[in-house]
Amino acid sequence: MSEPRSTARTAGRVVSHLGVMALVSVVLGVVVAGLAIPFAGVAGIGTRNLADTMDQLPAQLETGTLDQRTTILDRNGDVLATVYDQNRVEVPLSQVSRKMVKAMLATEDARFYQHGALDLQGTLRAFITNQAESGTVQGGSSITQQLVKQTLLYQAGDNKKEQAAATADTYARKLQELRYAVALEQNHSKDWILQRYLNTVYFGDGAYGIQSAAKHFFNVNASDLSLLQSATLAGLVRNPSGYDPIDDPQAATNRRNVVLQRMVSVGIIKQRRANKLSKRDLGLDPQRTTNGCTQSTAPFFCQYVINYLKTDPALGDNRKARENLIETGGLTIKTTLAPNYQKAADTAVSSHVYPTDQAIGGLAMVQPGTGEVFAIAQSRPMGTDKAKGQSYINYTVPKRYGNSGGFQPGSTFKAFVLAAAIEKGVPLSKTIYSPPHIDVPQNSFKVCGGKNYQSTADYPVNNSTDPGTSNPNLYQGTQYSVNTFFVQLEQQIGLCKPYKLAKRMGITGLQDTNKWMVPSFTLGVASVSPLEMADAYATFAARGLYCSPRPVTSISDANGNELKTYPAKCRQVMQNSTADAVNDILTGVIAPGGFASAQQLDSPAAGKTGTTQDGKSVWFVGYTPDMAAAAMIAGANQYGTPISLTYQTVGGRTIYSASGSGYAAPIWGDAMKAIMGQLPNDSFVAPNASDVAGVPTTVPDVYGRSLDGARKQLEAAGFTVAYGSYINSTYPEGTVAATSPSVGSTAPSGSTITILQSNGTPPAPSKPDKPKKSGGGDKNKPGKGKNKGRGRG
Structure with missing residues (x-):
């Protein structure tokens, strides 16, 4: 919060300054054009009328908040992208190098801490100096007055009319500017005004505020600026484009040396040091702060994050307000993107489907049990160059996040x-x-x-x-x-x-x-996206727990205060036992003999292929207990509308017949194999035969047990029980002598096991076989069994 000044300058006192300046102007016989006040105009009116005029002007300048750039981070805390309308990062005055402060004050307002809103002495001195040098060497306006002008320009935005009003060389505009300056001095401390000024001004080449300028031109923080770097930056404020160090280093060097001389004149440095420093080059280390998602390492994930947040009512009443907050709010957005997974997804897609292929490849990865989106990748790069296969359509996410209508699964x-x-x-x-x-x-x-x-x-x-x-x-x-x-x-x-x-x-x-x-x-x-399918199948992996896909975990404001968190939103949509059974069945697709057996992993995995009857898309959606991924290859024209894959190019080759197992599954397999070492080696839960009918189950050994004990054991295994006849058995009378199907065999859970009871009579001993006669060679040949083997090996 700003600190109020203890001594306020009244409008009348300021007017008295104006009167003195006007009088001096008349005596000298000059019109001081281009300085703080058009004195020729002031001289024509009385002091009382001037005071009345100032009293009628708006008294307060609404400073509001400054635009700051938003930073998007991956799950490791590394920068994924920056988004901004103006590249600015606000810093407190305590985090600005004292050398920078001294250089700026020497150049723009050396007596800043000694005067009020208007520096009469500085204004006249600047006029005389500038006339002698035939140019603008020293500023005539105080830093407070400059801040007013910068604020009005900032508030004007792209409005040409308001921009013109903020810079108009008129009596009314100058008076209003001064009135605002007086109010700022009354309501804020000098340190606050200087801090605001340093964070507001434009230093050129897209850098707003001292922190962004320090990083942009020298790759240092504002707190670490050297004297030479400070002199360079202080010299840019008056004409950022004319003194641009990158476009015109000689002009920037000349301007820097002028600043050094000004620092000598106000006693900050010695002439000898200024002479020595003036011989050095600028020492630039330019750093480009990218704006938007295009240059991100994961451009379509970045785009997905931004569009996801634009749908969040907590960030604004409408989409435009949310977009403005993202671009100007200085937010820190922490996302779920896992760099290693993203790299695996990118590599898998790009190795199978090329940017210039007519077909499109896509892959999405979602964590079961949380809905966190670890990666999305597609074959089309982000951009507008269609010859290079570029596009801004995100084919991996639902339409409201990426503008793709989806593809049949x-x-x-x-x-x-x-x-x-x-x-x-x-x-x-x-x-x-x-x-x-x-x-x-x-x-x-x-x-x-x-x-x-x-x-x-x-x-x-x-x-x-x-x-x-x-x-x-x-x-x-x-x-x-x-x-x-x-x-x-x-x-x-x-x-x-x-x-x-x-x-x-x-x-x-x-x-x-x-x-x-x-x-x-x-x-x-129906038409779907890879992200939707990966998230849906993640529900099976999570034993029936569905979690909405989310690319963001939290947002903080420009001051580091947590604005909102995005916890997992999950609900049970099917019984655990149902999901366990689905998992058991879908493991057969990847197991030997399955359509996607070539994509077996070192850990348990399940999945399903998909091929549309009209050949417009092929899919493979697979998962382990800890990660789900959906791979897709689809035909689409330049507008993203689905078309047949037949005769399209995939991996630079024309295809004539596509299938999910042959084309999409290898993308999934390559991506999953690349990240398996980072996943737990968990197993699926086997379906419980007592909960799910038809689970292949081994008939337990109940021989010799009581009927009640055998019934309980069989029912616990998922079977129903029936009782058959008594048979001869060595087991005690009334106990289990045999079952049908027999003990040790496999039967579907829910099926009936018939118990045969012992009558207590041992079976009669079998008679020994009669010895066979010699001769008749055919009789000694092995017999032909009636039961042929039916195992599948």
Whole structure:
């Protein structure tokens, strides 16, 4: 807060100064043009009228806050990008080198701490000096007056009319400026005024304020400026473009030397030292502070962060207000971006899809259980040069964050139908006859409310894979991505449950039920982004806990005060057991024999391929217990509209038939393999047979146990129990003699195990085989077993 001055200069006292100056001006027979006050105009009116005029002018200047640049940090605290309207970082006067303060005062207002708003002596001295030098060597206005002018220009912004008013060489403007200066001196301390001045003024080449100027021209903090550097910067304020050290180093050197001489004249340094310093070069070390996301190491993540914050009502009443806060508020934005993961994502995408390819590649990484976005990458660089494949469309995030309409995800949507079926109680062992082609009546599908889907037409479905069986169960139907299996599964459980589950898992583009709650839902006809799919599958990894994707963890204001935090927003959208079962099934896609077996990791992983029937996009969405990622390759024209991948180039080569396993999965595999060493080696939780029907379960050993004890053990393993007949057994009467299926075999959880009870009578000993006669060689040949092996090896 500013410190009020103990002695205030009244308007009348200032007017008396004006009168004296006007009188001197008349006596000298000159008109002091270009100084603090147009004295010729003042001389024509009386002191009382001048005082009355000043009293009618606005008394207070609203200084407000200065624009400052916003800094965006990655999760390690390193700078990801800077965003600003004016490149400024405010610092207190205590963090400005005393050498800088002395150089600025010597140049602009050596008697700043001795006079009030108007320095009569300094004004006249500046006039005489400037006339002798035939140019502006010394300033005529006090620093307080300059601050008023700088503030009015700052407040004018891009308004040309207000800019002209702030710089008009008129009697009224000069009086108003002086009136404001008087008010500043009354309400603020000298130190506050000087600090504000140093933080306000423009030093040229895009640097506003002393801290940004010190960093920009010399790569040092304002507190560390040397005498020579201070003299250079102090000389820029009067004409930043004319004395620009980078564009015209000789002009800047000459101006610096003038400042050194001024420092000699006011007794700050000796002439000998000034002469010595004047021979040195400027010693520049220019540093460019990039503005915006284009030059960031993760430009599209940066863009996503900014657009994400523009939707936050806590940062302003409307999008324009939030944008203004981001660009001018001096915020520090801490993000979730993990540099190593971003590098892995960038490398994986760029090695498979080139910027100038007609197709687009994208990848998003999300942490299960938190929703933190670790990385997003795409093949198109940020920019406007279409010949280089550049674009400002962010294809990896939802439309409101990146302006991409998304792409159809293909069979990756089958996971939503799978989870909804398991949640409804469908056994994992359930089989469905799934021929290569079926025609399904569309009105046989139930929508929300129990009504039938409104269409009498048949829905023709074809398989693009061979599951090796005509009656696959949930494991086989998913591992081989059998279309006719999943459409019929969807038909049996209805469209409402998988549709609502997908929405609860973050698929944002499903608002139109008439458009997307359709029989083809399971084949992925809705448009989505890689970020949405990665986040949705992260829900499976987190055992049914959905967390909204977030790229930001906190925001602090320019003073370091925490403005807002962004904690994880999570909710349970399915039972743990359902997610565990989905994970168990989807591990088969990456396991040997699965479509994406080539992407096996050193740790447990699960996933699903996706290929659209019209060939516009191919996908692979996969995850470990600790990281989920979605990879996509899609065809798109220059406007981002989806087109077929057929005959498009990917990796510089024309493709004729694309698949999720062949094109998208390798991107996912390369990225995940690069970061596996940074992830915990966790395992998925095995599905609990007592909670999920159809889990392949080993029949426990209950032989010899009581019926009640055996029943409890079998039910605990997830089976139901039936009782069969009594049989001869060596086990005591009334205990378990055998089971069907037998102990040690595998049966689906929820299936029935029949207990056979012992009658207490040992079985009769078997008779020894009769010795075989010699001869008849064929009789000695090994017998042909009736039970042929059916194992899959």
